[in-house]
Amino acid sequence: MATQFGVRIRELRTKQNMLLRQLASKLDVDTSIISKVERGDRQLKKEQIPLIAEILSADKEELLMLWLADQLYNVIEGEPMADEALKSVTKKLKKEK
Amino acid sequence: MATQFGVRIRELRTKQNMLLRQLASKLDVDTSIISKVERGDRQLKKEQIPLIAEILSADKEELLMLWLADQLYNVIEGEPMADEALKSVTKKLKKEK
């Protein structure tokens, strides 16, 4: 499972001596959800990212990037053609801009 | 919307003078679904790919790769951090193998 985002959140949270419960409360979700997010069991909703970034005084863009990376990873996880697909999309993206 | 897969399907289908209706029937879905898939309005279910590959005498791996690329594209479409996220996942993938 994808955990880039979760690992970073945990890092930010613990460095500030913040408890799961406190972060959860500010995000207005149950503690268990944050626990799962940090361990990569769950993905946060995209709309929650700006808020969690603010709560943790983190860079919104950085967290969004990590979150996106997790979404991408979930798509290709365990796929034999993962590498080719990534290349294909990267190429397509370059053409667009 | 993502269309790499759809464009290829249409290419394969028309080259064989196959009608939407015929392909749909063999795939056991309504014609409209194939129409939407080919235009990128819909994604096929992953499980349907081996079957459609066989129907069209196409390379299963190739179609799966294109399908994956579409899924990836749907994730990052319109995202400012798309490029960074792609790089991040590509890097992670390399480490894994």
Added chain:
DNA sequence: CTTATATTTGCCAATATTTGTCAAGACAAT
């Protein structure tokens, strides 16, 4: 060891998204 607090886990209901069907419409060929 016991208590107190923090975290993790599994399960459920509510919600949201995806999937497929149907019917109507657009378009071309005749």
Added chain:
DNA sequence: ATTGTCTTGACAAATATTGGCAAATATAAG
């Protein structure tokens, strides 16, 4: 005008995601 193909939108059914709860498991302190 009729026929055949393809497209589109509305809808219901199936599936997946989300969040909350409560029990289980750690972790820490006395």
